[in-house]
Amino acid sequence: MFGNYLIGLREGLEASLVVCILVAYLVKTGRRDALRPVWLGIAIACGISLAFGAMLEFGTQELTFEAQELLGGTLSIISVGLVTWMVFWMKRTARHLKADLHGKLDTALAMGTGALVATAFLAVGREGLETALFVWASVRASGEGSSAPLIGVLLGIATAILLGYLFYRGTLKINLAKFFRWTGAMLVVVAAGVLAYGVHDLQEARFLGGLGDKAFDISETVPPDSWYGTLLKGVFNFQPDPTVLQLTVWLLYLVPVLTLFLVDRGRPAGAPKVRPADSDSAPAS
Numbered sequence: 608m609f610g611n612y613l614i615g616l617r618e619g620l621e622a623s624l625v626v627c628i629l630v631a632y633l634v635k636t637g638r639r640d641a642l643r644p645v646w647l648g649i650a651i652a653c654g655i656s657l658a659f660g661a662m663l664e665f666g667t668q669e670l671t672f673e674a675q676e677l678l679g680g681t682l683s684i685i686s687v688g689l690v691t692w693m694v695f696w697m698k699r700t701a702r703h704l705k706a707d708l709h710g711k712l713d714t715a716l717a718m719g720t721g722a723l724v725a726t727a728f729l730a731v732g733r734e735g736l737e738t739a740l741f742v743w744a745s746v747r748a749s750g751e752g753s754s755a756p757l758i759g760v761l762l763g764i765a766t767a768i769l770l771g772y773l774f775y776r777g778t779l780k781i782n783l784a785k786f787f788r789w790t791g792a793m794l795v796v797v798a799a800g801v802l803a804y805g806v807h808d809l810q811e812a813r814f815l816g817g818l819g820d821k822a823f824d825i826s827e828t829v830p831p832d833s834w835y836g837t838l839l840k841g842v843f844n845f846q847p848d849p850t851v852l853q854l855t856v857w858l859l860y861l862v863p864v865l866t867l868f869l870v871d872r873g874r875p876a877g878a879p880k881v882r883p884a885d886s887d888s889a890p891a892s
Contacts, residue, residue: 611745613797615763617790618738621697623771625730628708631775644720648727656735663743676812683744683805687798689737691864694791698868745797748804748844788869795868799861800844803853810850817852824848 626649633641663682667675700707708730715722742760774780810818826847829836839845846853 611759612763615760619764619767622734623767627775644723645727648724649731652728652732656739660739673812676808680805680808686741686744687802690741690798697787744801748801795865799857803857806853806856820851822849822851822854
């Protein structure tokens with residue numbers, strides 16, 4: 608449940624910040640008349656994201672077992688790729704996100720209502736579709752057979768909306784660069800588990816071999832139905848009896864990606880220092 612809460616919080620906060628930046632800029636520049644098309648674009652993006660999630664959940668139930676596993680494994684791997692790209696993208700652009708959105712909004716204001724709807728839709732829709740796909744893959748990987756993963760996601764999104772509102776009101780300020788850095792690192796760990804589960808799906812679909820080649824089996828030490836086994840499964844997508852291929856893929860993804868994400872690139876010689884205020888941003892400022 609914690610892993611899914613983290614996904615909802617991280618992805619939801621990105622979308623909330625985007626919304627806050629767009630709305631705050633229009634209010635600050637006296638363009639309240641443009642708020643309606645912006646909210647329309649946001650609503651369309653949310654609706655399409657929900658429809659996409661429902662399609663993933665209910666549209667695959669009539670498939671054969673092997674087809675479900677093949678589709679699930681493929682989409683899990685795609686979702687890991689998208690999330691990996693997202694966390695690195697946010698690491699690079701978090702400090703400049705506000706300026707980039709302001710520039711796009713200025714262009715849209717000059718072009719008219721349709722451009723405003725499209726700008727808001729694209730800004731929020733990407734986050735929504737990524738969230739729907741990764742949540743679906745993560746819930747499949749958790750395999751809890753209960754509503755706990757979905758509750759975790761909803762709680763994460765609710766927390767993100769609350770934080771976004773507090774940012775907008777100026778009553779809460781945190782170091783967003785550090786927040787995205789550490790939640791991004793935890794998401795990489797979650798993504799590694801989803802990737803390993805996706806490989807297992809492809810093995811069960813007979814697309815990949817080695818299903819019977821177990822790297823180890825500690826099911827007696829860490830029973831999957833125990834409270835600690837359930838906790839490890841929910842947070843890290845831990846499996847007590849992974850295949851050799853699963854473990855290999857997990858290590859080949861987690862070690863280099865997490866290292867690259869956490870290692871700071873040195874500031875170029877002569878480059879100006881970034882003031883703390885630049886990274887502790889509140890969208891309304």
